[in-house]
Amino acid sequence: MFPLTSSFDFSVAAFLAAAFALGLAFGFVLERAGFGSGRKLTAVFYGYDMAVVKVMFTAIVTAMAALWLASAAGLLDMAEVYVVPTNYAAQIVGGLLLGAGFVVGGYCPGTSVVACASGRYDAMAFLAGIVAGLAAYAQFVPGIEAWVRDNAQGEVTLPSLTGIATGWYVLAFVAALALAARGMAWAERRFAGLRPR
């Protein structure tokens, strides 16, 4: 039955309308989480407001558990779900660059869109930086693209890598979230003095 794209013949317009509607919900939730503010987002790196990890971790665990249940109940065919191919070197190097850009610039691509919609001039500069960075990447180092894709291993997930069933990972992530919540509450008390006034 799910994903709908495999059981239902979407017209192009209907598919794009669905994408727009999902984006509406995505943007609204990010805004309500406080992710339209670079100051709140980068606070995670100084420990006085861990909202970024709380929100992301909870979202990941929620979706992971629900996808696992839907798949186990036969409602969702995971074989029809697109998973980004794995290239560890590319993902680690790219992640390091993105993390550095995140704390320097204040945003990541999705949150900068929300901050832009909230009227933040720095988010508009950040978006201009994204466009400039993409143009420069395509212009000066187009060869990296082929290397990343040609050396990708296809779909590699923790269950496929270790042979341990998905359900155990779901359980482990729920337990890790509960522990992390305690740790983050401690960090927020420990670093409360860093919060700028």
Next chain:
Amino acid sequence: MKPADTAARLPAPYWNPYVAGFVLGLVLLATYLVAGRGLGASGAFSALVATIANAVSPAAAQANPVHARYLEGGTPLLDFLPLLVLGTFVGGWIGAKSAGRLRFGLDRGPSIGAAPRLALAFGGGALVAVGAKIALGCTSGQALSGAAVLNAGSLAFMLAVFAAGYAVAYFVRREWL
């Protein structure tokens, strides 16, 4: 000032982060169930830049392997991620407007000027763009969507993002604290 005025000027509080995370998880779940893929953002900007490059010089854009991927299908902006990001903008605007948080200004710490903040935002955006290109995705497409399906590379990506963020945070503390 009357109390009612004060209430009208204060923005609505943010949601509890665990509640926001739960709802965000449901949005991510809906995206997987409807579209058979996760959320994403950086790909929309790749499509935008490919469109601009194609308008400036079609021959050069179509010969470029980075842009060509997006130009094969005809109109790169009429695709899943560009429409999703357009929705994200409108959804963010509705959220900010209805919470009383829509205000024009800069987001920065108390000790940095406007010009350096804008320059750092621009530079950070460029770094993020290159990182997302190399990693084949950003915080939405890799960290959030990938981790939810236990994608090993996405989990490595997420650890790298936070490692670099914490390592670099000290050097830009004057920007935020």
